[in-house]
Amino acid sequence: MNRVRLLVLNAALGPLDYRLPEGVAALPGSVVVAPLGPRKVMGIVWDEGRLPGEEIAFERLRPIVEVLPVPPLPAPLRRLIEWTADYYCAPLASVARMALASGGALGGPATMTEYRLSGGLPERMTAQRLAAIEALEGEQGTMRELAGIAGVSEGVLRGLVNQGVIEPVTVNIDRPYPPADPDFHQPDLSEAQAAVAGTLVEAVRAQEFAPFLLDGVTGSGKTETYFEPVAAAIRAGRQVLVLLPEIALTENFLARFEARFGAKPVLWHSSLKSTERRRAWRAIADGTAQVVVGARSALFLPYANLGLIVVDEAHEISFKQDDGVRYNARDVAVMRARFEGLPVVLASATPALESLHMAEIGVYTKLDLPARYGGASLPAVRLVNLTEEKPGSQRWLAGPLIDALRERLDKGEQSLLFLNRRGYAPLTLCRNCGHRFKCPSCSAWLVEHRLSARLACHHCGFETRVPDSCPECGESDCLVACGPGVERIAAEVAELFPEARLAVATSDTLNTPDKAAEFIAMAEGKAIDIIIGTQLVTKGFHFPELTLVGVVDADLGLEGGDLRAGERTFSQIAQVAGRAGRGAKPGEVLIQTRHPDAPVIAALANGDRDAFYAAETEGRRDAGAPPFGRWAAIILSSEDEKEAREAAQRLGDVRPRLADVQILGPAPAPLSLLRGRYRYRFLVNARRSANLQAMLRDWIGAVNFAPGVRVGIDVDPYSFV
Ligand code: ADP
Ligand code: ZN
Numbered sequence: 197m198n199r200v201r202l203l204v205l206n207a208a209l210g211p212l213d214y215r216l217p218e219g220v221a222a223l224p225g226s227v228v229v230a231p232l233g234p235r236k237v238m239g240i241v242w243d244e245g246r247l248p249g250e251e252i253a254f255e256r257l258r259p260i261v262e263v264l265p266v267p268p269l270p271a272p273l274r275r276l277i278e279w280t281a282d283y284y285c286a287p288l289a290s291v292a293r294m295a296l297a298s299g300g301a302l303g304g305p306a307t308m309t310e311y312r313l314s315g316g317l318p319e320r321m322t323a324q325r326l327a328a329i330e331a332l333e334g335e336q337g338t339m340r341e342l343a344g345i346a347g348v349s350e351g352v353l354r355g356l357v358n359q360g361v362i363e364p365v366t367v368n369i370d371r372p373y374p375p376a377d378p379d380f381h382q383p384d385l386s387e388a389q390a391a392v393a394g395t396l397v398e399a400v401r402a403q404e405f406a407p408f409l410l411d412g413v414t415g416s417g418k419t420e421t422y423f424e425p426v427a428a429a430i431r432a433g434r435q436v437l438v439l440l441p442e443i444a445l446t447e448n449f450l451a452r453f454e455a456r457f458g459a460k461p462v463l464w465h466s467s468l469k470s471t472e473r474r475r476a477w478r479a480i481a482d483g484t485a486q487v488v489v490g491a492r493s494a495l496f497l498p499y500a501n502l503g504l505i506v507v508d509e510a511h512e513i514s515f516k517q518d519d520g521v522r523y524n525a526r527d528v529a530v531m532r533a534r535f536e537g538l539p540v541v542l543a544s545a546t547p548a549l550e551s552l553h554m555a556e557i558g559v560y561t562k563l564d565l566p567a568r569y570g571g572a573s574l575p576a577v578r579l580v581n582l583t584e585e586k587p588g589s590q591r592w593l594a595g596p597l598i599d600a601l602r603e604r605l606d607k608g609e610q611s612l613l614f615l616n617r618r619g620y621a622p623l624t625l626c627r628n629c630g631h632r633f634k635c636p637s638c639s640a641w642l643v644e645h646r647l648s649a650r651l652a653c654h655h656c657g658f659e660t661r662v663p664d665s666c667p668e669c670g671e672s673d674c675l676v677a678c679g680p681g682v683e684r685i686a687a688e689v690a691e692l693f694p695e696a697r698l699a700v701a702t703s704d705t706l707n708t709p710d711k712a713a714e715f716i717a718m719a720e721g722k723a724i725d726i727i728i729g730t731q732l733v734t735k736g737f738h739f740p741e742l743t744l745v746g747v748v749d750a751d752l753g754l755e756g757g758d759l760r761a762g763e764r765t766f767s768q769i770a771q772v773a774g775r776a777g778r779g780a781k782p783g784e785v786l787i788q789t790r791h792p793d794a795p796v797i798a799a800l801a802n803g804d805r806d807a808f809y810a811a812e813t814e815g816r817r818d819a820g821a822p823p824f825g826r827w828a829a830i831i832l833s834s835e836d837e838k839e840a841r842e843a844a845q846r847l848g849d850v851r852p853r854l855a856d857v858q859i860l861g862p863a864p865a866p867l868s869l870l871r872g873r874y875r876y877r878f879l880v881n882a883r884r885s886a887n888l889q890a891m892l893r894d895w896i897g898a899v900n901f902a903p904g905v906r907v908g909i910d911v912d913p914y915s916f917v
Contacts (some may be wrong), residue, residue, distance in 0.1 A: 200215075204230075205289050205292060311336070311339060311342055316361050374460070378430040386417070436487045442491075443467070462479060466491065492514075492525030507526050510548070522909070549823070592685060605693060614729060638658075646683050662675070703732055719739045731768060743777055747788060827879065833873040
């Protein structure tokens with residue numbers, strides 16, 4: 197066949213037909229460049245008959261320009277791309293782009309220049325040069341990397357290059373990664389761990405679709421346990437993908453991986469340098485990347501030879517992407533395993549209700565690790581009733597929590613305070629005129645960040661200096677901070693315990709892998725007494741000396757109550773509680789609340805997860821909510837308020853009337869202005885019998901919107917703002 201249909205990587209274009217020049221072959225999945233008018237477009241040769249389109253006479257087809265020198269995207273990945281686009285109502289091109297996430301990887305082999313000492317000496321030796329030469333002994337890297345290592349400017353190093361002391365070396369960007377050794381360090385597994393590991397290793401050998409829910413309490417050693425099937429896959433020459441919810445977690449994971457396998461895994465996340473991204477992409481596509489650890493975007497890469505997928509902390513809502521293609525990596529991971537015919541492991545101490553339900557109805561196999569590793573016990577939980585134990589004015593820590601902190605300080609043990617709010621205060625106002633600081637492009641208050649002396653919008657990233665005077669009335673020294681963020685809690689702790697060493701752990705302070713690594717090293721090395729953190733500290737960390745966890749405001753997550761608020765609060769607090777008492781010393785958790793009788797708070801106090809989940813499940817069943825029904829959100833937005841409102845009305849006017857679908861809205865979104873766009877929402881609730889996606893496509897396809905209107909479809913939404 198010498199005609200091909202391309203999935204063109206441009207969402208505005210449909211599939212296009214081309215002809216292959218004489219002597220050129222291109223299998224399905226091949227990545228090609230084709231002419232489009234005067235321009236060129238990139239596309240993927242798609243399987244015959246799977247993309248709709250008219251047949252155009254062969255004579256009228258233009259030839260493609262070139263087939264790029266990368267392996268064709270494998271068939272299971274092509275099926276995954278189709279499934280994802282269909283399920284999430286997203287353009288095929290947008291999903292396919294995620295598979296080709298490294299433009300630089302698509303060219304031929306490439307080299308780069310690195311530098312190292314040549315062994316020669318400079319004509320004139322200075323103290324600075326001597327120090328640099330000593331620091332660079334045995335090192336090789338780019339100019340910038342070496343300057344960092346030597347602690348001198350690149351100019352100093354260039355001087356040394358000119359004198360022949362440092363020499364350039366040409367390296368292959370795609371040099372292979374050091375191999376992981378499945379037998380590097382074999383841990384002694386507990387009996388329970390060994391049983392679970394055995395089942396998973398069997399599944400890796402079988403290489404059939406097999407979804408597992410690894411339900412293990414915090415500290416049970418889920419990572420050590422799933423490392424065994426990872427080792428089995430490496431031995432069998434197959435690739436492994438481990439998805440982590442947060443890049444700040446990877447440092448901790450990398451260290452443990454290296455201890456077990458003697459080499460680092462291949463990293464994939466959005467802040468890789470383009471050369472690293474290219475190297476990783478090519479090694480993934482040619483099968484030499486053995487184990488890939490990544491954020492959700494690693495899911496769509498073209499693995500040559502995948503043998504196992506692990507989703508760690510699978511309950512995390514950060515697996516849900518909230519812009520572009522709004523997919524849930526946890527669910528797509530299961531679909532990928534299905535198309536590839538592989539085992540997939542969802543690991544969590546607080547699985548999503550949806551995942552537990554799948555286990556209950558027998559679709560997933562549930563594997564349990566009911567006890568902590570090494571005999572550590574789960575922490576004792578105590579509620580602090582804030583309506584009785586009132587913190588002082590403009591204070592947030594009640595007496596019992598302060599006493600518990602003091603006790604830990606006296607014993608030289610660590611504490612962790614959890615408040616899921618970045619910054620110093622969520623609202624700033626003028627005492628004189630009442631002016632409130634608002635984001636210019638969102639309907640949201642600006643959050644004060646005292647560490648950086650800025651007011652910031654947490655929705656769009658807008659930032660401004662904290663002004664000296666009120667912009668409304670001109671009065672100075674009149675700004676008041678309302679409510680607490682972690683920085684304010686840190687200030688309160690510093691006042692209470694001036695001698696304590698504090699660390700604020702949020703996405704603002706741990707925003708690079710280096711800073712995260714430094715924080716972990718300090719916490720492990722007992723250089724921190726009290727950690728004050730957001731949801732970032734709820735997961736993954738293992739600090740043996742940490743014996744107290746204080747939840748500053750357990751009610752925060754229940755405010756505004758969307759249907760997942762209870763579940764989210766439960767898992768967040770259970771996870772952060774799980775950081776306590778992981779070593780030899782027992783842990784304690786204090787939960788500050790104004791609603792000690794709320795079901796979720798009571799369940800946390802009693803450690804009764806099953807009863808809480810059972811009640812939540814019944815509530816979901818009654819509401820026809822997931823997993824018993826489906827939801828989708830539709831968000832219409834425009835820079836013009838009237839245009840957005842009218843678009844919403846028009847869509848509302850032609851809503852389908854179906855027995856198994858209920859459509860709520862339109863209503864102004866809770867976040868009615870975001871990044872300068874006015875927003876209206878519909879919420880669709882469909883029974884499982886309904887074909888939700890087909891209904892959405894027909895309905896939305898029936899309206900011609902003004903060019904300024906954007907229509908977002910969010911299937912299985914997690915955000916309701
Ligand atoms: P989880 O992810 O289930 O909360 P981790 O995997 O973090 O638990 O394990 C808790 C701690 O126990 C870690 O420090 C881990 O290295 C250690 N651990 C777990 N299992 C073993 C084992 N079989 N041998 C040695 N150490 C283990
Ligand atoms: Zn904003």
